[in-house]
Amino acid sequence: MKIMVVGGGGREHAIIKGLKKSPKVTEIYALPGNGGIAQDATCVNIGAKDIDAICKFAVDNKIDYAVVAPDDPLVLGAVDALEKVGIKSFGPSKNAAIIEGSKVFSKNLMKKYNIPTADYNVFSSAEEALTFVETAPVPIVVKADGLALGKGVIIAATREEAIDAVKSIMEDKVFGDSGNNIVIEEFLTGPEVSVLCFTDGKTVVPMVSSMDHKRAHDNDTGLNTGGMGTVAPNPYYNKDIEKVCMETIFLPTVEAMNKEGRTFKGCLYFGLMLTDKGPKVIEYNCRFGDPETQVVLPLLESDLLEVMQATTNGTLSDIEVKFADKSACCVIMASKGYPEAYKSGCPLNMPKADENISYFVAGAKLDGDKLLSAGGRVLGVTAVSDNLKTAIDDAYKAVKKVDFENGFYRSDIGAKALKAL
Numbered sequence: 001m002k003i004m005v006v007g008g009g010g011r012e013h014a015i016i017k018g019l020k021k022s023p024k025v026t027e028i029y030a031l032p033g034n035g036g037i038a039q040d041a042t043c044v045n046i047g048a049k050d051i052d053a054i055c056k057f058a059v060d061n062k063i064d065y066a067v068v069a070p071d072d073p074l075v076l077g078a079v080d081a082l083e084k085v086g087i088k089s090f091g092p093s094k095n096a097a098i099i100e101g102s103k104v105f106s107k108n109l110m111k112k113y114n115i116p117t118a119d120y121n122v123f124s125s126a127e128e129a130l131t132f133v134e135t136a137p138v139p140i141v142v143k144a145d146g147l148a149l150g151k152g153v154i155i156a157a158t159r160e161e162a163i164d165a166v167k168s169i170m171e172d173k174v175f176g177d178s179g180n181n182i183v184i185e186e187f188l189t190g191p192e193v194s195v196l197c198f199t200d201g202k203t204v205v206p207m208v209s210s211m212d213h214k215r216a217h218d219n220d221t222g223l224n225t226g227g228m229g230t231v232a233p234n235p236y237y238n239k240d241i242e243k244v245c246m247e248t249i250f251l252p253t254v255e256a257m258n259k260e261g262r263t264f265k266g267c268l269y270f271g272l273m274l275t276d277k278g279p280k281v282i283e284y285n286c287r288f289g290d291p292e293t294q295v296v297l298p299l300l301e302s303d304l305l306e307v308m309q310a311t312t313n314g315t316l317s318d319i320e321v322k323f324a325d326k327s328a329c330c331v332i333m334a335s336k337g338y339p340e341a342y343k344s345g346c347p348l349n350m351p352k353a354d355e356n357i358s359y360f361v362a363g364a365k366l367d368g369d370k371l372l373s374a375g376g377r378v379l380g381v382t383a384v385s386d387n388l389k390t391a392i393d394d395a396y397k398a399v400k401k402v403d404f405e406n407g408f409y410r411s412d413i414g415a416k417a418l419k420a421l
Ligand code: AMP
Pocket: 118, 141, 150, 151, 152, 153, 155, 185, 186, 187, 188, 189, 192, 214, 271, 282, 283
């Protein structure tokens, strides 16, 4: 089968490497892919948001199945557009992708269907939001309604920070129209867990749980990033908690979307906080998380293409989705300075992947046959091993073999998880 994957980061590289293991797959195209993905797929210079060009490419090249990985094209309706031209695709339709595209929508959904989440208020005027913040307890969390490259959430430790957050989102429009409305919500505490689920709108199959590390530097210091590393499984997430999540969060969410006439198919990502009052939803994503995917998919033993097709066809209950009883650790190597200003175009060399180590390229371009960095997050180095300790050790051993002088990485990915064990 000819497969097309829309997107061009580490997540897409992990998806492509996963798909390549399927005996049914003969060719993979990545739109746009990147210089590192080019080792595993044919990269085509079409942007992930250029839906007309994506559809034309798929039809012209007789693509048998498409995977739309990033949030933007999903929220813009890429899956609907592809289906209209006869291409079956993995991912939610536009009217279901709103679960990530609008935080106001997702918060109201949770309230209506009693799905546990932080208490909140919605504001469409800066004036009203500022009045509210004057007497609200701090810390408090201010969230832009729409997509904001993962930066639309501000944890305000003080009232002044909350006021600044409201002003910058609603008045200065730092996230553009994504900040026309905001959610202000209660600050929750507890361990965070990411759970990605396959769903066809009826059956929900949770993947192995994971833990992201969002801050740029060790000991959770520095700015928030797209994610500096992950481990799976997440030791805080045990069988009892999984059962509670299934009954109070996962199934109710899928059923709520059905009741709203917005059946969700694809990968539904639950960002959870395990509070002392039980698990609560911090955020939904309408897609695979990154870098979570870089630890979750290497542990998948079933045929990824078959599982994806089952979500599209509504046959997920007919298949078994198996994960290895092992652990994985992914360390992200980023350009020095990230998530603020950084230099691109710096040489990147890594050894050949071996059975237990994968190099997922997030941001690099080819210059002749040389790889040069092209982005903030550049490389994900994933190790799979029998237990978390050895997975962490192996990932860091592999990181040290990478030659990327302009790079930096956190040295404590998985440390908190190890402590929790
Ligand atoms: P998001 O961009 O939605 O993933 O949020 C970024 C991070 O902000 C999350 O991973 C949490 O660590 C934190 N966060 C979001 N909402 C809350 C909340 N209500 N209470 C505490 N932390 C939060």
